[in-house]
Amino acid sequence: MNDRKDREVRTDRLGMPVQAENYTASRPPGWQGQLGGCGIASCISLKGGRIDGDRIARMLTIMEERENGLGAGYACYGLFPERRDQYCLQFFFDDEEGKQAVEDFLDGRLDILHDEKVFLRERSTISPPYPLVWRYFANVPHAREWRGTRDLGEEDYLVELVQHINERVPKAFCVSSGKDMAVFKGNGYSYEIADLYDLGRYSGTMWLSHSRFPTNSPAWWAGAHPLSLLDWGVCHNGEITSYGVNRKLVEMNGYKCTVLTDTEVVTYLWDLLVRRNGLPTEVAAFVMAPSTFQEISLLPPAERRLAEWLRITYKEAFLNGPFSIIVGRSQPDISLIALADRKKLRPMIAGLSPNEEVAYCASEESAIRIVEPDARTWAPGAGNPFIAVAGKGIVRRGTEPSFQGVSL
Amino acid sequence: MSETPPTKRLDHRLPERFLPIVNYDLCRVCRRCVNDCSYQALEFRESKVVASGGCVACGRCIAICPANCIEIRPVPPQFAPHGNWSERSRRSILAQASSGGVLLSSCGADDEHPAIFDDLLLDAAQVTNPSIDPLREPVETVTYLGRRPGRLEVCDGKVMVREDDTPLIRMDMPLMFGHISLGSISYNAQQALFMAAKELNIVAGSGEGGLHPDFYQYADHICSEVASGRFGIKPEYLKEVAAVEIKIGQGAKPGHGGHLPGEKVTTMISETRMIPRGTDALSPYPHHDIYSIEDLAQLISVLKESTEYRLPVGVKIAAVHNVGAIASGIVRAGADFLTVDGFKGGTGAAPRVIRDHAGLPVEVAIAAVDRRLTQEGLRNRVTVCAGGGIRSSADMIKALALGADVVMVSTSAMVAMGCRVCQQCHRGLCSWGIATQRDDLTSRLDPNVAAARIVRLFRAWNEELKEVLGAMGIDAVESLVGNRDRLRYRGPNPKIAEVMNVKHIGEGWG
Numbered sequence: 001m002n003d004r005k006d007r008e009v010r011t012d013r014l015g016m017p018v019q020a021e022n023y024t025a026s027r028p029p030g031w032q033g034q035l036g037g038c039g040i041a042s043c044i045s046l047k048g049g050r051i052d053g054d055r056i057a058r059m060l061t062i063m064e065e066r067e068n069g070l071g072a073g074y075a076c077y078g079l080f081p082e083r084r085d086q087y088c089l090q091f092f093f094d095d096e097e098g099k100q101a102v103e104d105f106l107d108g109r110l111d112i113l114h115d116e117k118v119f120l121r122e123r124s125t126i127s128p129p130y131p132l133v134w135r136y137f138a139n140v141p142h143a144r145e146w147r148g149t150r151d152l153g154e155e156d157y158l159v160e161l162v163q164h165i166n167e168r169v170p171k172a173f174c175v176s177s178g179k180d181m182a183v184f185k186g187n188g189y190s191y192e193i194a195d196l197y198d199l200g201r202y203s204g205t206m207w208l209s210h211s212r213f214p215t216n217s218p219a220w221w222a223g224a225h226p227l228s229l230l231d232w233g234v235c236h237n238g239e240i241t242s243y244g245v246n247r248k249l250v251e252m253n254g255y256k257c258t259v260l261t262d263t264e265v266v267t268y269l270w271d272l273l274v275r276r277n278g279l280p281t282e283v284a285a286f287v288m289a290p291s292t293f294q295e296i297s298l299l300p301p302a303e304r305r306l307a308e309w310l311r312i313t314y315k316e317a318f319l320n321g322p323f324s325i326i327v328g329r330s331q332p333d334i335s336l337i338a339l340a341d342r343k344k345l346r347p348m349i350a351g352l353s354p355n356e357e358v359a360y361c362a363s364e365e366s367a368i369r370i371v372e373p374d375a376r377t378w379a380p381g382a383g384n385p386f387i388a389v390a391g392k393g394i395v396r397r398g399t400e401p402s403f404q405g406v407s408l
Numbered sequence: 409m410s411e412t413p414p415t416k417r418l419d420h421r422l423p424e425r426f427l428p429i430v431n432y433d434l435c436r437v438c439r440r441c442v443n444d445c446s447y448q449a450l451e452f453r454e455s456k457v458v459a460s461g462g463c464v465a466c467g468r469c470i471a472i473c474p475a476n477c478i479e480i481r482p483v484p485p486q487f488a489p490h491g492n493w494s495e496r497s498r499r500s501i502l503a504q505a506s507s508g509g510v511l512l513s514s515c516g517a518d519d520e521h522p523a524i525f526d527d528l529l530l531d532a533a534q535v536t537n538p539s540i541d542p543l544r545e546p547v548e549t550v551t552y553l554g555r556r557p558g559r560l561e562v563c564d565g566k567v568m569v570r571e572d573d574t575p576l577i578r579m580d581m582p583l584m585f586g587h588i589s590l591g592s593i594s595y596n597a598q599q600a601l602f603m604a605a606k607e608l609n610i611v612a613g614s615g616e617g618g619l620h621p622d623f624y625q626y627a628d629h630i631c632s633e634v635a636s637g638r639f640g641i642k643p644e645y646l647k648e649v650a651a652v653e654i655k656i657g658q659g660a661k662p663g664h665g666g667h668l669p670g671e672k673v674t675t676m677i678s679e680t681r682m683i684p685r686g687t688d689a690l691s692p693y694p695h696h697d698i699y700s701i702e703d704l705a706q707l708i709s710v711l712k713e714s715t716e717y718r719l720p721v722g723v724k725i726a727a728v729h730n731v732g733a734i735a736s737g738i739v740r741a742g743a744d745f746l747t748v749d750g751f752k753g754g755t756g757a758a759p760r761v762i763r764d765h766a767g768l769p770v771e772v773a774i775a776a777v778d779r780r781l782t783q784e785g786l787r788n789r790v791t792v793c794a795g796g797g798i799r800s801s802a803d804m805i806k807a808l809a810l811g812a813d814v815v816m817v818s819t820s821a822m823v824a825m826g827c828r829v830c831q832q833c834h835r836g837l838c839s840w841g842i843a844t845q846r847d848d849l850t851s852r853l854d855p856n857v858a859a860a861r862i863v864r865l866f867r868a869w870n871e872e873l874k875e876v877l878g879a880m881g882i883d884a885v886e887s888l889v890g891n892r893d894r895l896r897y898r899g900p901n902p903k904i905a906e907v908m909n910v911k912h913i914g915e916g917w918g
């Protein structure tokens with residue numbers, strides 16, 4: 001065992017000590033969430049091609065002022081073409097005991113087809129403990145019963161299992177649980193995490209990434225972004241001032257808040273609004289970043305009525321305060337959504353490669369230029385979603401009038 | 409029993425509580441104060457205005473005196489000091505021993521327990537999120553009152569908005585005027601409230617006294633009250649207004665019905681209430697057709713049927729200890745909105761024992777209702793209104809953050825009109841022309857002037873709400889409702905913070 005005293009104190013760009021206690025799967029005692037600024041970046045191959053992990057790492061790493069080494073992460077979509085239809089559950093375990101507990105729990109509840117250790121290389125700059133990172137490919141069985149409810153939908157069933165593990169099973173945390181995707185995150189600078197997982201060994205159709213500048217709270221590997229549930233992956237830069245309200249809505253719908261950050265709630269909101277309530281993606285975006293009633297009153301009648309009812313019905317899903325988010329999904333198609341708050345208090349820029357094959361979005365233009373010097377870039381509007389879908393292209397640039405393209 | 413021999417009558421006259429003092433150097437002997445004092449506490453004797461006893465500190469004489477020469481001085485304690493036998497308790501005993509009756513009072517509970525509101529501190533944004541300047545950027549306070557669908561249906565990618573969805577009332581601010589009946593207050597006072605509600609684009613309660621024919625012009629801003637006495641209920645009273653509310657209880661007197669003494673039942677009141685002139689208007693304590701939650705559900709259905717589902721139908725209850733479960737039952741019974749009236753809520757007449765000792769402070773009640781409805785997955789179906797002792801925009805903001813969608817105010821609106829909270833409403837002598845039916849007194853209140861004062865007050869509160877929202881980095885009031893994260897408790901009893909689910913000062917996050 002290392003003696004704590006001998007360990008070098010970790011510092012940030014300005015030489016300030018940043019290292020707090022280091023936690024992997026288990027939630028740090030007294031954890032109350034985290035806040036701070038962040039850098040986010042994403043790229044998607046519009047034709048469904050493959051982008052390798054080094055590319056996203058370069059995008060994220062260039063925004064070095066946006067991080068202080070207390071958490072970074074990546075999510076890759078279109079990652080397992082051979083196992084595209086299986087759920088990939090990726091876990092952090094504090095130790096073998098956590099792994100055993102999860103395997104015991106999943107036994108009989110999921111059909112595990114394959115499992116493997118996720119490659120992780122020790123880095124001298126990241127202090128232990130490291131989590132044991134493990135991945136399971138699974139199918140959901142036909143007989144699905146959870147707490148007396150039979151015949152749950154496949155995805156609802158999986159949500160119950162994952163939330164149960166994260167809330168109840170000690171020493172284990174499920175960091176992603178979607179099809180054809182996985183999350184790679186941890187406690188360190190963006191370049192350290194890229195190196196730790198050796199991202200270059202992966203390639204996929206879409207990448208999301210996130211680096212953070214939190215205040216000096218305990219470092220928790222599982223609490224880093226992207227946060228994920230099913231195939232949803234969310235990277236978030238901001239601080240939601242309506243957190244207490246939004247949290248109420250997701251809890252009312254059965255979600256369990258285990259990470260206690262606004263990003264977690266944003267993830268559940270996407271799942272609730274789009275997967276469970278069936279709202280079209282852009283409509284869900286308008287729910288989270290709605291127009292003012294003054295703006296709504298100027299819309300044509302059908303749109304006005306819809307906008308008004310969306311706002312009234314889903315007022316608890318309105319994300320107030322500064323944010324920009326990048327959201328990924330693999331079902332039904334690999335898609336990228338970028339959205340900034342309705343006053344656009346946090347940055348978001350979109351870009352397209354000259355050959356129109358790769359779309360980007362990021363907190364800063366530098367993230368796009370470093371990998372695509374000649375990209376065409378533009379700024380999506382406040383509360384106006386940018387949406388790109390692999391195989392379909394850019395569905396919405398984020399500069400259109402709201403409700404354009406929404407069926408009324 | 410043999411007749412007791414007559415003894416010398418012992419006069420238990422109580423010492424005066426207030427003493428009007430006139431500065432004779434300045435007094436112009438115009439005698440306006442004498443004429444205006446409806447309590448006859450001043451008289452003109454030997455070319456001087458002198459106190460004649462019975463001053464209630466209504467402040468009318470101070471306001472009317474052109475020489476600004478009257479001062480109302482609280483009389484210092486007159487009884488031998490005793491830590492347990494307060495002057496208040498001894499006065500009550502003496503008064504009750506003389507009258508043998510139930511002690512009546514008005515306004516809200518006047519005990520000295522500090523309001524929990526005063527133990528709550530608001531949050532503000534710094535660095536990690538920017539504050540918003542409401543003078544430069546929109547900060548919205550539009551609020552809807554009524555039932556919400558919980559989710560919208562989606563058909564083939566099209567979000568369905570049904571034309572026949574329950575109507576909601578759109579208001580410019582998260583505020584409503586509580587129910588103050590015609591009878592408890594004067595025609596002019598009620599007209600001022602309705603005029604102000606219209607101008608502010610909010611809703612005002614009718615109270616349980618029916619609606620005067622002249623007031624149907626404000627019907628779009630009136631919520632009709634259906635109370636246990638069913639006074640003044642006729643088709644227009646239900647159909648032509650903005651909303652209908654069943655009154656189960658009132659914060660100032662949980663478990664009691666309304667009480668309007670016969671002296672206040674003038675011809676006008678008798679016509680509006682549809683009761684004989686000069687009779688006491690006593691509402692039964694319960695509704696005699698509501699002995700259970702199923703019965704309430706039936707009355708809600710009846711009202712919805714008879715108003716053709718065009719109006720939101722709500723239920724008002726007094727905040728009592730089991731308020732969370734009761735609220736949940738009311739929502740399940742079909743109420744579109746729910747009003748919770750707290751312990752410190754006002755009244756025109758109530759037994760003191762109830763007013764001062766029964767009920768739950770509104771702060772705790774709001775938090776309990778919000779939590780219970782959230783736990784049961786009902787909170788996003790219903791509008792929660794709450795009031796009872798809201799004295800300032802700060803109270804209003806804290807009530808919103810605790811979980812009320814709409815804050816109900818009554819006493820503060822009356823104070824804006826002139827009321828000095830002298831707590832004599834039940835006597836019908838209000839010198840400000842508010843809680844009285846005497847024409848000479850009523851005519852002192854100009855509805856236009858009073859309405860303008862109310863409008864100014866609440867516009868200012870709404871501006872203050874925007875200022876606070878902006879400081880918190882929130883640009884629409886719905887993002888404050890139930891956002892208890894933005895409150896901290898600094899009072900003496902952390903258990904209160906715990907039951908309200910509010911963190912203690914010093915507890916941050918992140």
Ligand code: SF4
Nearest residue numbers: 445463464466467469
């Ligand atoms: S007008 Fe009011 S304050 Fe003045 S003497 Fe009469 S009761 Fe007292």
Ligand code: SF4
Nearest residue numbers: 827828830831833838
């Ligand atoms: S309404 Fe009139 S009687 Fe009642 S408290 Fe106010 S001033 Fe006094």
